[in-house]
Each structure stands twice: as structure tokens, then as C-alpha cells.
Amino acid sequence: MKFRPLLSLLILCLTPAVSAAVRPNIVFILADDLGYGDLGCNGQKLIRTPNLDKLAQDGMKMNVHYSGNNVCAPSRCVLMTGKHPGHAFIRDNVQAKGYPEGQMPVPAGELQLPLTLQKLGYINGSFGKWGLGPVNSSGDPLAQGFTRFYGYNCQAVAHNFYPTALWSDRTAVPLDNPKFSAHQKLPAGADPNAAETYVKFSGKQYAPDLIAQEALAFVRANQAKPFFLFYPTTVPHLALQVPDDSLAEYQGKFPETPYTGDRAYLPHPTPRAAYAAMITRMDREIGKLLAVLEELKLTENTLVVFTSDNGPLYEKLGGTDTDFFKSAGDFKGRKGSMDEGGVRVPCLVKWPGHVPTGSVSQRVTGFEDWLPTLLELMGETAATPKGSDGVSFAPTLLGKPQDERAFLYRESPGYTGQQFIRAGNWKLVRKHLQPPGKAPRPNAKPGDFELYDLAQDPAEASDVAAGNAAVVERLRKLMTAQHADSAEFPIRFLDAAK
Numbered sequence: 001m002k003f004r005p006l007l008s009l010l011i012l013c014l015t016p017a018v019s020a021a022v023r024p025n026i027v028f029i030l031a032d033d034l035g036y037g038d039l040g041c042n043g044q045k046l047i048r049t050p051n052l053d054k055l056a057q058d059g060m061k062m063n064v065h066y067s068g069n070n071v072c073a074p075s076r077c078v079l080m081t082g083k084h085p086g087h088a089f090i091r092d093n094v095q096a097k098g099y100p101e102g103q104m105p106v107p108a109g110e111l112q113l114p115l116t117l118q119k120l121g122y123i124n125g126s127f128g129k130w131g132l133g134p135v136n137s138s139g140d141p142l143a144q145g146f147t148r149f150y151g152y153n154c155q156a157v158a159h160n161f162y163p164t165a166l167w168s169d170r171t172a173v174p175l176d177n178p179k180f181s182a183h184q185k186l187p188a189g190a191d192p193n194a195a196e197t198y199v200k201f202s203g204k205q206y207a208p209d210l211i212a213q214e215a216l217a218f219v220r221a222n223q224a225k226p227f228f229l230f231y232p233t234t235v236p237h238l239a240l241q242v243p244d245d246s247l248a249e250y251q252g253k254f255p256e257t258p259y260t261g262d263r264a265y266l267p268h269p270t271p272r273a274a275y276a277a278m279i280t281r282m283d284r285e286i287g288k289l290l291a292v293l294e295e296l297k298l299t300e301n302t303l304v305v306f307t308s309d310n311g312p313l314y315e316k317l318g319g320t321d322t323d324f325f326k327s328a329g330d331f332k333g334r335k336g337s338m339d340e341g342g343v344r345v346p347c348l349v350k351w352p353g354h355v356p357t358g359s360v361s362q363r364v365t366g367f368e369d370w371l372p373t374l375l376e377l378m379g380e381t382a383a384t385p386k387g388s389d390g391v392s393f394a395p396t397l398l399g400k401p402q403d404e405r406a407f408l409y410r411e412s413p414g415y416t417g418q419q420f421i422r423a424g425n426w427k428l429v430r431k432h433l434q435p436p437g438k439a440p441r442p443n444a445k446p447g448d449f450e451l452y453d454l455a456q457d458p459a460e461a462s463d464v465a466a467g468n469a470a471v472v473e474r475l476r477k478l479m480t481a482q483h484a485d486s487a488e489f490p491i492r493f494l495d496a497a498k
Helices: 004-021 048-056 072-081 112-119 195-201 205-223 270-293 365-377 467-483 492-496
Strands: 025-029 060-062 121-127 147-152 165-168 171-174 227-231 302-308 347-350 360-363 410-412 417-421 426-431 447-451
Touching: 025 270, 048 270, 048 302, 072 112, 072 365, 112 227, 112 365, 121 205, 147 205, 165 205, 171 227, 195 417, 205 227, 270 302, 302 365, 360 410, 365 426, 417 467, 426 467, 447 467
Parallel strands: 025 227, 025 302, 060 360, 121 147, 121 227
Antiparallel strands: 060 347, 147 165, 165 171, 302 347, 410 417, 417 426, 426 447
16 A cells, blocks of 8 residues: 555656657658549559558558548648638639749648647658648748658649659759650640650659658658658649659550640650559559558557548540549549549558558548547547547547548539538539639529439439438538638639528
8 A cells, every 4th residue: 555656656657658659650641633443442453552452451441531622732721721621721723922833822820730740749741742832931831830841832833743843841952854844735747656756755853753752761760759741642643754664564554545635734655554653653652651661660650541632533634544444433523523533532541559450431531530530549639729620530440439420511612613511321512603704693593402312322323302302401501501701712602692
């Protein structure tokens, strides 16, 4: 009995150190325009993704995960703020005014995911494509909780995988690549079947390789501290460019028609082989990252997430053939759409000893959920910022039962303006909320709403709104309540209706 006070004091002194020791490193890998069906573990038959397939085997595959939005910047904003698109600041892709490159900057203090982790003692690094504010703006990654940045600040520059420079923190580092536009056609008279025709569309230094090297260096430099590695690769977004050693694996494997650049972005003689090779090379670099974690004995204490910023490209953009590869799986819609194919994305999670091996989740989750989820996993739920729309799915990741999400909401002013809300298996969709021109639409008609039962109809083939008026009205009210007007990103029909 007399030793109990001493024992209690010892436990009290040790508790903070123990809590800090089990706080996981976080590796969050974000692909660019990768479809749900582009991974072998999700049914892909033509493209090799062995490392990602093993990641799925070693952890949890989340089958009903939604990207933050239907295009790049707003999707990233949802992830980094924990706010759904009806509340998030960035709601579409817009270039910044007054800066030589970059997208509209988020306000100071906006990106609560890195900022909160930084307050909790994490060292944060971002490697890849940014898109949330130019260098030296309020949206500069170094002003939003990151201590290291390497890659493309601007999404438009990231269209070229052989740029003339990449940003290292706030310094543009020149690369040994010639200057050329990522948006050009084959010149008149050029032979589309001749290899020499395409030589001028490449360079010596492939940006994804350089970015991957810097990400590995960040892990090595910070192995003794809790770190957050945000790795938003530019693959497989356009243009179609990949080094020859990777292209060789797929040359002659598919029927090919040279892409001449008539749908924007650079030409390529074997566009299907290029797309597959880009994804397999990305998979290779992810394998190297996982190997370094193993080498440094960090695997057991590192949470690894892999997902995509939105669905795969639609057929009229560039030379990517997502229909051939069934990149969206069996879902309808592509990037820019609020149909399942535009926003339902692959998601793999691994944390040995915590996330059950070989598990599969059917829980509805979204990008805004990562902020509260990560904080709960590290025992810091009290640090969740006010105003977050996210719902922690930490219990699901740990293999525990959890109530289903009440609803998930998305909106976009782009692609003629769209909304959807999912509650259970019901999904209510509205489109054409911002048609071309300046005049707002007249009042909505019943036909403006589409309703799908995703349990019976995951491909959204049958609109059942007409036979479920009560469901439509219930979800309409919930949907209306989620939209907050935005001066920067108005949706004319929604704003005019108030």
C-alpha cells in the first residue's frame, strides 16, 4: 500500500511520453484524376498496380469514399479544411489575380488539417501539386502549416510533366527541360506514326520522379519526429507523358491510334500505353516510399492513406481513354460530374496493428471526414476545429461498429452548376444550376431533381424521383440547408432563390 502513491506518480509522469510515442506518422497520397476502377484491387485488368494492391491487402479498402469535389482545387480545399463544398472557401478552379501563376488563395488560417497537426507537434511537408494559393500569398503552403514544399504551386503549370522549374519552398528551381506548351497539336504535315515527331514534347527531368525523391528525403530527415507527409502526385492527369523505360512495358499491348492533340494537351503516339505506364510508374514510386518506411522501422507507427482528388477524365479532354480502361468502374460520370464516377474515388488505408488487414468498408465517407478522423485516432478529438463538417470514421478504421453517416453533401458552380446529397442509399441530384449566360434560371420544376437508390442502382441508370416525392422533399430541405452563398463562387440559381 505504501508504494501506491509512488506508483501513481510514476504512471502520471510516463503518460504524456507514452501518448506521444503512439501518435502515428501520416502519409497521405493523393492521385490526380485517378478513377475508382484504375487500380487492380478495384477490378482493373489492364494496368499493373502491385504496390497499391498490396496496400489494400495489408489494410482497409474503403468502397464508398467521396472526393472533396469534382475538380482539383475545391477537392483539396475540402480535404484540408474539413468543410464540405457548401461551406468551404474554394469551390471551383480559378486562377489567382495579381500573381504570375497559381490559383485563388485560401485566406490565412483556413487549412485546419495541416495547421492543427502543426500545433500538435507534427512536421508537415507537401510534395506534388498544390493549387490553393500562389507563393507568398495567404494560400502559400508555408503559410498554412507546412514547413516544406516541393513541386508545382500552380495546377496549370502541372499540365506538363517536364516543366522548366519546380518550387522548392518559395524558390523556383530550374530543371534541365526545354520550354514548351503542354497545350499544342501536332504541326501540319507531321507524321503521327514517327517517333521523332514527339521528341520535342519531353525533356530530361521527369517531375514526378523528382517530387518522389524529395518526399523520401523528407521522411528520412524527419524519421525521429511525428510527421505529416502530404503527397499530391500529378499522375495520371494530363498531359500524357512518361519516360520510355516505363512506356516500354505497355508498348504493343493495346490497340492504338495516335493522339494528335486535337482535344487539348500534348499529342502522343500510343496514348493508351502512356496512361497505363504513368499509373504503373506512380505505383512504383509509392512502393519505394513504403519500402523506406519499412527500412526506417516506421511502418508500424505510420498511417498510410491513398486516394484520388476526383474521378477520371471525360472522353473529350486529351488523349486519355478512360472508357477503354473502365477507369470509373461501373459508375456513370467522369471528372466534373456529380454522378458517382466523378466523385467516388479509390481509398486505401493501412496502419498495422490498428486497421484490420484485408478489410473492406462500405461506410459512406468523404474528404472532410479526414480531419476529425485523424485527430480521433491520435486521441486529440478536443482539437477538432469549430465549423468542421467532417464526421470521424476512426471506429470504422479500427474495425469497430459505427452508425452510418447521416448525409454527405456536394456542390459545384462549375460544369453548369450541380448539387447532390446522399443519405443512406438515397442520392438526390440537381444539375444545370448555373447555365451559360448571366440571367438566373426561373424557379425550379419537379424535373430538376433526380433521385437514385444506390443500393439497387449503383450505376444511377434509373431516376426514381417521380415515385418517391416524400424522399425528394426530405432531401431537398436538407440539401438547401447545406448551401451557404459565396461571393467568390456564386451559383446563380441557388443564390437567386433566397
